[in-house]
Amino acid sequence: MNALRNLRVNAKRLRVAQGLSQEALSERAGLGYKHYQKIESGNWNELYLSTVEALAKALGVTMGCLLDAPPKGKADRVANLKAGRRRKRI
DSSP states (O other): OOHHHHHHHHHHHHHHHTTOOHHHHHHHHTOOHHHHHHHHHTOOOOOOHHHHHHHHHHHTSOHHHHHSOOSTTHHHHHHHHHTTOOOOOO
């Protein structure tokens, strides 16, 4: 897993946990809504440290927290939700 994917997964996980919309987080971080939307969806291949820093500050975490591998299982759940797949309950 690379840093961009970690950032995407962690930012979404933390944003949702804090009850923020993409628009609210982008405003809090001082980013354009469309810019943040591209980061979270994985359609952005270049990222500046200043952007990571702004997102970390807006989410109240360190930059390392955003770039580290997400807790086990979290990345898979986010990927499954993005792909429209849901886990079956047994």
